[in-house]
Amino acid sequence: MDTTPMIDIKDLSVTFNRGRKPVKAVNGVSLRVRPGEVVALLGESGSGKSVTMRSLLRLHPAGTTVDGSMTVDGRDVMKLSKKELGNLRGPIVSMIFQEPRLALDPVYTLGRQIEEAIMRHAKVSRAEAAARAFALFEKVRIPSPERRLRNYPHEMSGGMLQRSMIAMALACNPKVLLADEPTTALDATVQIQILLLIRELQKEYGLSVIFVTHDIGVAAEVADRIAIMYAGRIVEEGMVSDIIERPKHPYTKGLLGARVELAHGRDRLITIPGAPPDLADMPPGCAFAPRCPQASDPCRSRVPDLVRQAGDGQVACLQYS
DSSP: OOOSOSEEEEEEEEEEOSSSSOEEEEEEEEEEEOTTOEEEEEOSTTSSHHHHHHHTTTOOOTTEEEEEEEEETTEEGGGOOHHHHHHHBTTTEEEEOSOHHHHSOTTSOHHHHHHHHHHHHHOOOHHHHHHHHHHHHHHTTOSSHHHHTTOOGGGSOHHHHHHHHHHHHTTTOOSEEEEESTTTTSOHHHHHHHHHHHHHHHHHHTOEEEEEESOHHHHHHHOSEEEEEETTEEEEEEEHHHHHHSOOSHHHHHHHHTOGGGOTTOSSOOOOOSOOOOTTSOOSSOTTGGGOTTOOGGGGTOOOOOEEOSTTOEEOOGGGO
16 A cells, blocks of 8 residues: 555644634644545534645635645645646545535536536536536436536535535546535435445545544544544544544543433433633643643643554543653
8 A cells, every 4th residue: 555645734734814813723733644545534613624624725815824734646735836726626636615505606507517627627628528527427326417417506405416516526536535524514314325425436536535524423434544623733643443442532532422322321411511712812731621521730731742652543632641
């Protein structure tokens, strides 16, 4: 197996400077994804998962400060020109957005939007692009694909629209797929169908995937490895089986304990007390310390490093330093 990472993020920090105070949404994140590997980024809303993903495509608004390094398929993302960045988006890295109704253009048919993406990068005729769009709709199992390609986004259900978004993401044969909570707005039955479809297509195309989710059950279904994010940092990383069966960080344990399916037979659902910190006004020391049942005085004054454990795991907790 090729050990050269398809994605190599080192010490990534992202700061938004438009508000009253600078907001450091990502703070020193390092992450590697091997060819053909699926890594789930897991954490509560506001933990920096989507910001990390968008950094790989440099999709942040003007005024955002981005530090560190990001390499995708040997390309230094931070040094790419506007033209080179345009050639990265689509043929090398593609993204499935969380809400396809906002990501797709409402005034063009789905077929037209996919065809435009194909023609932009593959330099083929409209007829060839249309044939490929039809094949993609068949691939993602959209019924009556010829008719559906003539639909506008508002004419599709949530599940069919998400399948259309997946088809568009695959239109230019990317090597890397970024999936930003693609099942959040779907009901449970459709969610399972989309997860199985993404996993099947990932194996067929040999894609490297970063899958963002706040649901550890979803992460366990699709991923090879899981990286747990909290307040802009990765606090634990490891193989799925290790994270699920032998979690180390108190936050990871809290996420696992809060799963509804584990609450049967208990009077109350176990929850993590408190709320995530204000990223514009971070507490000293470990960001999770104010909510952690195991926190001690050193936890409140010292930021723990991500320390490698036995096997392939890492954890940022003073208990393991």
